[in-house]
Amino acid sequence: MENHNHTALISKLLTCVAACENCATECLKEEDVKMMAGCIALDRDCADICSQAARLLQRNSVIAHQYLLxxxxxxxxxxxxxxKHQHQHCQDCAKACMECAEACHAHHEPITQD
Structure with missing residues (x-):
């Protein structure tokens, strides 16, 4: 795998991690937490997956670009x-996630097995 400078992509990933962590934390403070359960679960998954993607890119892992899928x-x-939610933290998170998704889309490769 070629050694590329992934600084901009890693930055998008880490911005998404922060937005998701913030959203999950703020959702837990909402009056109807049960209504926010799906949002919280996806926030946590997204933060974990984006964090791992950033680490894979930083170490130039052979699967980094496949993991971006x-x-x-x-x-x-x-x-x-x-x-779906009107809370500012949810709207901010949705925006960060879409920007991250587009950045990942521009850099991912198909999953193949040799």
């Missing part, structure tokens, strides 16, 4: 859920 998928799922 999964990252794009969870970002789109999280954005769709967050966009």
């Amino acid at each position: 999964l990252c794009e998928e969870i970002c789109r799922l999280c954005a769709a859920e967050c966009s």
Whole structure:
């Protein structure tokens, strides 16, 4: 695998991690937490997956670009859920997730087995 400078992509991933962590934390403070359960679950998954993607890119892992397929998928799922809620933290998270999904889409490679 070629050694590329992934600084901009890693930055998008880490911005998404922060937005998702913030959204989950703020959702837990909402009056009807049960209504926010799906949002919280996706926030946590998205934060974990984006964090791992950033680490894989930083170490130039051979699967980093394939892993971005999964990252794009969870970002789109999280954005769709967050966009259903009017809370500012959800709207901010949806925006960060969509930007991250687009960045992942531009850099991912198909999953192949040799």
